[in-house]
Amino acid sequence: MKFKIGIIGATGYTGAELIKLLLNHPGVEITAVTSEQHAGKKYYEIYPSFYDRLKLKLKKTNANELAKKCDLIFLATPNDFAKHFIPQLLRKNKSIKLIDLSSDFRLAKTVNANNKKYDTAYGLPEINRKEVRTSQIIANPGCYPTSIILALAPLLRKNIIDVESIIIDSKSGVSGAGKGPKQDLHFVEINESFTPYKLGGTHRHIPEIENELSKLLTVKKKSNLKIVFSPHLLPINRGIISTIYVSLKRNKRKKSQNEITKLYKTFYKNEYFIKILPPNIYPQIKNVRNSNFCHITPLVDKRTNKLIIVSAIDNMVKGASGQAIQNMNIILSLDEKLGLDTTSNIP
Amino acid sequence: MKFKIGIIGATGYTGAELIKLLLNHPGVEITAVTSEQHAGKKYYEIYPSFYDRLKLKLKKTNANELAKKCDLIFLATPNDFAKHFIPQLLRKNKSIKLIDLSSDFRLAKTVNANNKKYDTAYGLPEINRKEVRTSQIIANPGCYPTSIILALAPLLRKNIIDVESIIIDSKSGVSGAGKGPKQDLHFVEINESFTPYKLGGTHRHIPEIENELSKLLTVKKKSNLKIVFSPHLLPINRGIISTIYVSLKRNKRKKSQNEITKLYKTFYKNEYFIKILPPNIYPQIKNVRNSNFCHITPLVDKRTNKLIIVSAIDNMVKGASGQAIQNMNIILSLDEKLGLDTTSNIP
Amino acid sequence: MKFKIGIIGATGYTGAELIKLLLNHPGVEITAVTSEQHAGKKYYEIYPSFYDRLKLKLKKTNANELAKKCDLIFLATPNDFAKHFIPQLLRKNKSIKLIDLSSDFRLAKTVNANNKKYDTAYGLPEINRKEVRTSQIIANPGCYPTSIILALAPLLRKNIIDVESIIIDSKSGVSGAGKGPKQDLHFVEINESFTPYKLGGTHRHIPEIENELSKLLTVKKKSNLKIVFSPHLLPINRGIISTIYVSLKRNKRKKSQNEITKLYKTFYKNEYFIKILPPNIYPQIKNVRNSNFCHITPLVDKRTNKLIIVSAIDNMVKGASGQAIQNMNIILSLDEKLGLDTTSNIP
């Protein structure tokens, strides 16, 4: 018997990616897809690639109906929707499982419904698997935070870097900005260009990143962890590269390249989706696109005593819908890799 | 028990695509990958996306070893290799199955080995499935021919078009030109440009296309089928759109759009990978990329009494490695869709 | 003394291209730029590339003010604006010269104002220079029509092709679709894809193309000239390639490649911006981008007795703003090449 899955906000890019991946997942079936804007249409009218493949019609989002039809629901909705709608769903179906791809619960920890508090988990399984496994509600991480937290976790857990030194220069494909047509996202504005945006500590992902990075610290004095975070927009559809600069603590500066590589390999030794590359192979977006893998190369810059950590993910997969399905697999007690074990496409 | 599969010429783009797809195929395991140029290296040294996923080392191509290790072999090799090597493989292993992705056997029909003649089949299953099913050696079609023959087959079988009127304007992504670094394929030369090439009847796929189109005719007088074929290079990695213009025979000019759409739908009604779109949805490369589907929209241009047929495929999948695996599934008596049932990625 | 120039609709892509080109033109100065949407802003707030280069503020479009400030006005406005506004301008300034980049006057021939009829000219100088020179109002041609008419003119003037046989397969960069943000023009929807649109005789440029092609015919019987026109959208910013297929008249089929090349070279021998390439060099978008040149290669397909003519232009320059300035130079009695004599950029 297959688990019944609903997707709210099914016509955005993360919704489409969820459906694409779920259609290839042997343990589930899609039973509901909703869209306020496109209710009444067949899904292929929005995405012809699903012609003759997903025959469901899009419906308006209705808590009653969804709560009946679904064992688990993905919310691929704009911010500020899930926080109001998840309590409604829980009232209709107390055991329904919920994975929210928005930022609504990434900082908040609990949902009030049915006269009780439901705990939520921050759904980065490689860091947080135990908490995920026991939660009914998952806050799926942001794409930038995923690429950054995975890259820094081994160093922070080992407590070997200066937490005031973290500088993160991230570059993302355009799908991360969503599907809505905006002047800045017009093909002609993006193509053959490249641009930084929201520099100087203004990006909305910063609290999420700093919060999760601080939790990784095993020492008390956490309050001074502050990152410089500079996102840039790449003229490509998918993928994030984060190039991260940190200073080793003064008494840790003798770390060799081998020690650092080994530290990362050990930290992630049981993690299927994290690949620590040798120092002569750098992460490239083409090597992770359309896959749930995260490639990481940590490098020692001997001239300057800095560490440079480069990570690559597909923002739509490991950075959104793939990770959401990874979380689904965990909370449905399925094999964590199910439906996600594909290699990036080259060309 | 899984079938054992070898890939000769594993480091080209069609080789990489075969391996990517086969790793997700539940009925087979890869037992040999060869490359003259890169023998001795691990596969991920060529394609880091396979890091920790395909651990086989690349070896030199050795008929003896391959014949022992494999039930079926894909030859993703340059033209003129298979015609010499396939007889050697057949001498070492009389029952080995062979799928050649080069053009060596697309026009030739037989292979001599072991004092007998082996028949080959032109591996376009939607047209030729019976022949494929009973053949040990498959000539996998070219990418342009696949996109063109599928688009014209219903009309030719029904004998309703003027066979001297066929004009084919095809546009292909760059992966179709292969992996070798050439001046013309330098990023800067292709990007933000678009160019026709080999116009005026000079492209090497023309005999293959004309030969297969002629076979579809159910009338005797076939000799005058000649196509105008104009390939163009798109600044994208994958995908082919063929826009095809034909004149209906003088006594068939009254065909309505509905009749033509129905003719196509009927012709392909049992074909999973062929989607006939309604006349208001045109094929687009994004809707087939990274998938084995072929989208076709046939259109009646009432002003001029011409038919316009547009088809879209991914040249690396339905136009090469995906179709090769479709052929593999058929000759190994597996479900034809196995390992190939994925939707294109959007974004 | 420099001519004073105004641009109405200055913030669209053709407006920006006009300003870019006019800033490098030694014979003119820009005295007014208007935009309903952005009135009050400085131009660089819309296009930072003009920071510290064009210091004019954008104003609302005001006939009185424009008529006083300008010797010549470009209307880079949506369709249906110029037809109402040009009479107003003529009433305020009887000698003002006007170049309309919309389609308002491409089929119409006259404007009524000041109790008289003003003739307009279809501003394709290579075909129509005399008429342009003596006109006060110029209808600047569409981008597709420019690429097509220039490619077919020599054949139609010589009356050697079957006018029912013309099939035009055009491919355009995205800037041709304008600047407004639309779902279909979102970066992610265009990038790595390619799509036909408005097939089957439905594109709004068809009457313009057929009208101008018919005028080229030197024989009476013109009424049956009907084209098949298939536009496609390329994932690039600029440029159009038109690949055109025609049949020679039955009694002209012996034309050699040399004869056809010579016919084109002779026809355009005094035209600076038209380059007839030898048959071994095909037009490519990169060779005309950011330039006012049109590259044309006519080819004889001996196998099928068809002619294939390929033309390339930059849709923003020769297909819009560059051609508008070429027309300006003519009607202001300046050197026709002024401000337009630049080579395409490679890379």
Add this chain to the structure above:
Amino acid sequence: MKFKIGIIGATGYTGAELIKLLLNHPGVEITAVTSEQHAGKKYYEIYPSFYDRLKLKLKKTNANELAKKCDLIFLATPNDFAKHFIPQLLRKNKSIKLIDLSSDFRLAKTVNANNKKYDTAYGLPEINRKEVRTSQIIANPGCYPTSIILALAPLLRKNIIDVESIIIDSKSGVSGAGKGPKQDLHFVEINESFTPYKLGGTHRHIPEIENELSKLLTVKKKSNLKIVFSPHLLPINRGIISTIYVSLKRNKRKKSQNEITKLYKTFYKNEYFIKILPPNIYPQIKNVRNSNFCHITPLVDKRTNKLIIVSAIDNMVKGASGQAIQNMNIILSLDEKLGLDTTSNIP
């Protein structure tokens, strides 16, 4: 009378850009173009965009002939050529002026020829104009160094940053890697991807950058200036964005955004090609492509007390051939802007 100009290595990308720009320069004429690989061909056979525009034939590089035919020569040649060839040219023509686009003289200061020492100048006019004006031999800066030195010069001259804190994350278009066909530069390898390369202090531009940055320091203790420099390859033809992170000296941390912006504006107040943008407009590659301008936005990150400086140039223009012509204008006592005063193209 026009100055006579020769280009050695005319068929590379910087050579083609030089010729494109020089054809539009009113003060010079091109009298010689050389290429070892393509000698004997017409220039348009390599670049059809010059068809009927540059009629010179390519010749082998001959010191005697060049010394006679040219007042000034650009060397757009691989590293290690100029250092041997420039002394030969000086022996044949003692007053010939020479601009070397390779790295041969960027660190070296003198050339020995004719029994004397010729001084060379590092040709970054905004920093070094006086030295350039009086030199016969110019070492044209590298593309990355140009983007970086211009961004940091105001801070270093004012001595307000910690020189051990400089982290430079640069992103370049592909033309910077040259024209030669390599596997890594194949369209399919670059397109839809993004990759860091030569991380950890290994890029060959580091000594040039550190040398020039150190010269800007007005204090004695310079030896500890060491940069972290991380170049990345963008899937575009042209352009560099450098995002640079520095710490203000402990006693300078109170600098406001206004003070920093003003510091930059004052420093560059007479520099036509440098535009200091307000803090709400960031440099974007599209706003400088095909232009000689450098856009810079300096930003104060108040949360972390760091400065972020973003600069954008076109690597082929301000980063190579445009700057070379700017240097030419200076040493030929022409207006420094001549032939270079064009706005970037949008779209």
